[in-house]
Structures are given as structure tokens and as C-alpha cells.
Amino acid sequence: MSFMTALRHRWQTANSLVCVGLDPEPARFPTRFANDPDAIFAFCRDIADATAKYACAFKPQIAHFAALAAEPALERLVAHLKSAHPEVPVILDSKRGDIGSTARHYATEAFDRYGADAVTVNPYLGRDALEPFLDRADRGVVILCRTSNQGAGELQDMLVAGRPLYQHVAEKAALEWNTNGNVALVVGATWPEQLSDVRALVKDVPLLVPGVGAQGGDAAAVVSNAKTHDGTGLMISSSRAVLYASSGDDYAEAAATAARDLRDAINLHR
Ligand SMILES: O=C(O)c1cc(=O)[nH]c(=O)n1[C@@H]1O[C@H](COP(=O)(O)O)[C@@H](O)[C@H]1O
Numbered sequence: 001m002s003f004m005t006a007l008r009h010r011w012q013t014a015n016s017l018v019c020v021g022l023d024p025e026p027a028r029f030p031t032r033f034a035n036d037p038d039a040i041f042a043f044c045r046d047i048a049d050a051t052a053k054y055a056c057a058f059k060p061q062i063a064h065f066a067a068l069a070a071e072p073a074l075e076r077l078v079a080h081l082k083s084a085h086p087e088v089p090v091i092l093d094s095k096r097g098d099i100g101s102t103a104r105h106y107a108t109e110a111f112d113r114y115g116a117d118a119v120t121v122n123p124y125l126g127r128d129a130l131e132p133f134l135d136r137a138d139r140g141v142v143i144l145c146r147t148s149n150q151g152a153g154e155l156q157d158m159l160v161a162g163r164p165l166y167q168h169v170a171e172k173a174a175l176e177w178n179t180n181g182n183v184a185l186v187v188g189a190t191w192p193e194q195l196s197d198v199r200a201l202v203k204d205v206p207l208l209v210p211g212v213g214a215q216g217g218d219a220a221a222v223v224s225n226a227k228t229h230d231g232t233g234l235m236i237s238s239s240r241a242v243l244y245a246s247s248g249d250d251y252a253e254a255a256a257t258a259a260r261d262l263r264d265a266i267n268l269h270r
Contacts, residue, residue, distance in 0.1 A: 003117040003140035004182060006089040007206060010056045011232040013087065016263045017223070017270075019208065020051045021093070021239025022060040022077070026068070028244045030251045040065065041073040043251075045080055047243055050252035052085040054259040057118075057235050059208075062094040078114050089117040091142060091208065091235075097122030100129055107132040111139050118142055120186060120208070123169050127177050137180040143173040145198060148188025148211030166194065167201060174202035184208055187226070189217025189236065196225035204228045206235060212262065213241025219262060223269035231270035238262055 001009070011017060024040045026033070033039035048058055058081055065074040081090050092114055096106040110119035110133075118140025121133055133141040146156050146166040156166040166187075173183055187198050189211035198207065207226055211217035219236060227233055238258070246254030 002138040002182070003089050004206070006087070006117060007056060007140070007235070008232070010087060010089065014053065014056055015267065016054050016056050017232065017234045017236050017266050018054055018259055018263045019057040019059050019091070019210075019235040019237035020048065020055045020242055020259055021210065021237050022048065022058060023064045023239040023243065024068075024070075025064065025244075028247065030247050030249060032249060038073070040068065040070045041076050041080075044073075044077050046252045047255045048077075048081055049084065050256040051242060051259040052088055054256065054263045055085075055088050057089050057091055057237075058085075059091045059093050059235075059237055059239075061239070062092060075114060078116060082115060089140070090115075091118040091120065091140065092116035093120045095120045095122050095144065096133075097125050097129060099125065100131060103129050104132040107136060111136055118184070120144065123173055127172070130177065134177060134180060134182065137182055140182055140184055142184045142186055142208050143169070143177075145169045145173065145185040146187045146191055146194045148190045148215055148217065152188060152191070167197060170198045170201045174205040178205070184235070186210070188215075189219070189222045190215055192218070192221040192225045195222060199226045199228075199233075204233055206233055208235045208237060210237040210239075212236055213238040213258075219265045220269045223266050227270060234266075236262070236266055 022044045092110045110116045120142045157164045184206040186208045189209045242258045245258040
């Protein structure tokens with residue numbers, strides 16, 4: 001099943017627009033993991049197993065593994081997600097972007113080494129640099145458009161031909177580059193106005209929306225401004241607020257409660 005089909009299916013069957021971000025930070029793990037050499041895998045697995053029923057997607061963030069030389073744990077984690085929760089698509093957050101000959105290797109890394117259903121990428125180099133990703137029609141290509149960070153506007157709001165750059169990215173990526181129907185866009189939850197601008201430009205193209213929870217974005221505003229006509233179209237992603245909801249032995253239950261509460265807060269406004 002393609003990423004887009006799996007995502008649409010999951011929105012319906014789980015009745016959830018929540019994406020659970022898997023950003024392991026061992027310093028924040030419960031003390032029971034202190035002497036566990038497999039802590040990164042085990043912690044992420046426990047969180048994923050506890051939150052799967054509230055998730056429309058999982059999103060492991062690659063730097064959180066690579067910085068700790070824990071790529072093998074990431075490989076095993078994605079394999080676990082695919083076997084234990086095959087109905088929940090996995091988005092590898094690696095924000096890749098390079099010339100085509102190198103991008104081919106990044107696409108192989110995301111889709112074949114890690115087995116991800118989708119990957120985040122940077123559009124700055126232009127369409128040809130994203131072709132190795134876009135050509136994989138069954139996989140999702142999640143393109144940065146208007147990011148959640150404070151400095152997002154520094155370049156992304158620059159006026160080009162009278163309109164902010166992120167609007168050009170939205171149109172090019174979602175309409176022109178999307179010949180296989182496998183494109184989604186990243187727009188931060190911290191920017192409700194820009195979310196509504198992007199939604200107006202890209203019709204029903206899915207948006208990955210990080211920035212609720214730890215970064216302070218408002219889930220209600222995200223849904224009101226960016227849902228599609230059928231009340232879907234969004235992967236509203238939260239990492240730290242779910243992962244580290246408790247530092248005690250109830251970490252998995254607390255994560256499940258945080259994911260369920262986010263799902264419910266979102267669903268109130270769909
Ligand atoms: O592509 C992303 O996932 C992403 C884009 C963006 O604009 N902002 C953003 O925070 N992210 C990622 O989303 C996650 C947010 O984590 P929390 O703030 O803990 O929910 C991190 O893994 C970020 O790398």
C-alpha cells in the first residue's frame with residue numbers, strides 16, 4: 001500500500017490526525033533505562049507500542065539516533081513498527097536535500113535501508129534534486145515549506161515576485177512537482193496564518209504540522225486553519241510532549257494519555 005493510501009486509511013480507521021514523533025534523548029529517559037545498553041530502541045519501542053492506537057503516523061528523527069551512533073537501533077525500531085503496527089505509516093525525519101547523484105543515496109537510505117514509508121526533504125536545491133524521492137511513487141515525500149522555528153520567516157517569507165517564498169514552495173511542490181501524488185508539505189503549528197495560506201493554495205495535499213506541545217503551537221488553531229473539507233489532511237506531530245510526559249515508571253502510559261488527549265483536542269475542531 002502506498003504512503004498516501006495508508007495515511008488516508010489511518011486517518012479514518014484510527015480517527016486520529018496525531019503523528020507521534022520519536023526523538024530519543026537518553027538524558028530524559030526514566031531511570032530504569034540508566035544501565036540498559038539497548039535503551040534507545042527499548043524506550044522508543046515502548047512509546048510506540050503505547051501510542052500506536054492514537055497515531056496516524058510515526059516520525060522518528062534521524063539526528064537523534066545518528067548523533068549517538070544508534071543507526072542500528074533506528075533500523076530495528078522501524079522494522080518493529082512495520083511488524084507490530086503495519087497500519088501506521090512511518091515518516092523518517094531526515095530533511096535531506098542534495099544534488100541528484102547524492103540524493104539517490106539519501107532516497108536509498110530512507111526507503112531501503114530504514115524501510116520508511118515517507119521522508120522529510122528540503123526543497124532548496126530544486127526539483128531535480130528531489131527526483132530520486134519523488135520517483136518512488138509508493139513513498140511519501142514531505143517537503144519543508146514554512147517551518148515551525150522562530151527564524152522561519154528570515155528566508156521563507158522573502159518576497160519573490162510579490163509573494164513570500166514559502167507560497168512559491170507550496171505551489172511548486174504540491175502542484176508542479178507532485179506528478180505521482182506522493183507529496184506532503186511541512187508547515188509549523190506555530191504559524192496558523194501561514195497554515196491557512198498554504199491550505200488555500202494546495203487543496204487537499206497533506207500537511208505535516210510539527211510544533212504543538214513543546215513548541216507551544218495551538219492544536220485548535222491548526223485544525224481550524226488547515227483541515228481539508230472532510231476534516232482530515234493533517235499529521236499534527238508531537239515529540240517531546242508525548243515522549244517525556246512522565247519520567248517515572250509510568251512513562252508509556254503517560255505517553256499514551258498525552259497522545260490520546262492531543263487526538264481528542266484535535267477532534268473537537270474537525
Ligand atoms: O520536519 C520536521 O519534522 C520538523 C519541521 C519543523 O518545521 N519543525 C520541527 O520541529 N520539526 C521536527 O519536529 C519535531 C518537533 O519536536 P517537539 O517540539 O518535541 O514536538 C522535531 O523532531 C523537529 O526536528
